[in-house]
Amino acid sequence: MPTFRPRRRQRGGPWPALLAWLTLLLLIAAALMMGGAGPAHRLELLPLGSAFDLLRLGAYLALAAAALGLVTLIVASLCRRWRPALAGGLVLVAVAAMMAVPWQLMQRAQEVPPIHDITTDLEDPPPFVALAETREAAPNAVGYPEGFADQQRAAYPEIQPLLLDLPPARVLSAVEAAALDQGWEIVALSETGLEATATTFWFGFRDDVAIRLTQTEEGVRVDVRSASRQGRSDLGTNAARIRTYLEALQRRAEG
Template sequence: MASSIFRPRPRGGAWPVAVAWLGVVLLVAAAALMAGAGTAYKWDWVSLGTSFSMLRQGAHLAVGAGAVGLVTVLVAAFCRRWRPVLVGLLTSTAVVAMVALPAQMMQRAQSVPPIHDITTDLEYPPAFEALAAAREAAPNAVAYPQRFAAQQRAAYGRLHAITLPLPMEDAMIAAKATVEAQGWEIAAVTDSTLEATATTRWFGFKDDVVIRLTETSDGVRVDMRSASRVGQSDLGTNAERIQDFLVALDARVAQ
């Protein structure tokens, strides 16, 4: 009993633990806002503007949590309270991981043109037909905006159609199988075209795809167009989707 009464008080008192808990609370709130921003928009609970506001607020809270985490490390280390030091280090590390994706998105937005519709054929872009109604109900245009052509050519000049050494029917079978492997929702398939919709995981953005096959003397030429329904800039997603698809299709045919 006497030993517990005269036990020495920990250095710094309750402050190191209190500051550590503050950082943890801010971190949890930031994670909830940032993760919930995409989910809330995906399920139509909030508007796109509101979801982006939630994302920014979460990022600001995360920065605050990181700052508190560093303060915790300094205060707890000075007081030789090693558990709060560990909590502060873990909080700061978690913040770095959380803000890495938004920071990468911002950096990418500055490095690509603010366009959202990409095609391998700038002169005669593949047209949406089955998905035309869905695109008419969305903010972005159904037809390829010709004002994007110069920006696309400058940013994605290496993006081009491929030619498959196959009959038309076999080329369509390979294209459809590749689309299904990507997990896209097929809207329509004809003898020479395929339309599908790709949905992003986080925010659930809908990007529409049309693949056009044309018989040539060397086989079947594959042109592709990928266009976002909302947003001015796609952060390079549509160009990347086309490139990845054509590489996967070519590999499938080669096998």
């Protein structure tokens, strides 16, 4: 007669596998919340405050997933259940990757001043004319805020005007082409410059840009101003935008 051997009971019973599944579910929920907060606001499904709350909740869930992943890794390893242990380890790695960007933003917030309006001309910033009405409806001011100049000088001394020894028409053409290359929406264009709106990728924040061209004895001076419509600090976004744009414009002009 055939003999039947009883099925060998796995160490730890169902708990290592249950812990692994719960950890994975927390990770998925955290990823959906953190990844979806920005698009939800950009698509106008959530107001900004609710989107930030969703992002914050996702971060808390990610930390909970990491803690449970560590417990899963330890318990499963002690029980020699290698698949649940692997799942716990992978969750730890995934959470570390997910939290890298928020951590970098927090570090950046401590390194840059809490300003949101950057310009190459601190004495006479390019004004917003075509975008004035739009900015008046936004939380941040239309004019260049008082007290920002000293903070900008200390934080971004490299933000300076660009001088191009080229005919004004060629400079204007390069200015427009470089703005389009950045993906900006041009609102107004004239012989003395342009105004445009830049939209950030994740949350869809709309920042405004004003570019002014001035004829001098040395050539055409290009001044750029980039300002956020909302938020006290831009985490260095506007300075980076001006820096990137002027580099692109320089290449355009040389080409």
